[in-house]
Amino acid sequence: MIRIVTLSVLPIEVIDHVTRRVHAAYGLGCEIEGEAHLPKGARDKDTNAFDGPKLLAEIDDKTMLYADDKLLYITSEPVSTPPGPMGRGPISGYAQYGQGKAVVTSHGLGAKGALGLESGLAKRAAHQVGHLWDLHHCFDPRCAMHPDWAPGFTQYPEVALCLFCREKSERKIKLGQG
Numbered sequence: 001m002i003r004i005v006t007l008s009v010l011p012i013e014v015i016d017h018v019t020r021r022v023h024a025a026y027g028l029g030c031e032i033e034g035e036a037h038l039p040k041g042a043r044d045k046d047t048n049a050f051d052g053p054k055l056l057a058e059i060d061d062k063t064m065l066y067a068d069d070k071l072l073y074i075t076s077e078p079v080s081t082p083p084g085p086m087g088r089g090p091i092s093g094y095a096q097y098g099q100g101k102a103v104v105t106s107h108g109l110g111a112k113g114a115l116g117l118e119s120g121l122a123k124r125a126a127h128q129v130g131h132l133w134d135l136h137h138c139f140d141p142r143c144a145m146h147p148d149w150a151p152g153f154t155q156y157p158e159v160a161l162c163l164f165c166r167e168k169s170e171r172k173i174k175l176g177q178g
């Protein structure tokens with residue numbers, strides 16, 4: 001089961017759309033779980049963005065998780081990577097690779113050259129959830145696992161997985177439920 005927790009106020013039809021698209025991409029139950037508060041301590045004072053890993057580590061959420069559940073947080077606030085040699089750029093989301101929690105943001109969607117709010121958030125969500133099943137970045141620009149910063153990602157608004165990524169996710173989901 002994939003459980004969605006909202007950290008910002010977003011239109012319910014947008015969250016519904018994300019839920020349906022993520023469900024369709026992985027063939028797994030996806031439900032809106034509820035709301036939680038953004039951990040204020042994870043906001044970077046210089047960039048005003050939320051540090052992705054810190055946000056997931058510090059979030060105080062009462063959601064009951066079963067062993068193979070995945071938790072997807074959705075916010076409209078900017079999210080960034082922690083400071084490092086590559087600097088700290090804005091990111092569309094962050095996932096605990098091969099583990100339970102991911103966050104995705106609607107920040108920047110709807111702008112010129114970006115995907116629309118609904119389709120963009122759904123695709124970003126499917127991408128981060130894929131990382132939770134160890135899916136790596138994919139060369140196919142039509143696949144949701146294509147790098148989210150690459151031009152191809154915004155070129156195809158549909159939420160789809162290529163055959164390779166779909167089969168890998170199916171294996172991982174089966175293992176998790178086994």
Ligand SMILES: [Zn+2]
Nearest residue numbers: 127131147148
């Ligand atoms: Zn990625």
Ligand SMILES: [Zn+2]
Nearest residue numbers: 138143162165
């Ligand atoms: Zn792929």
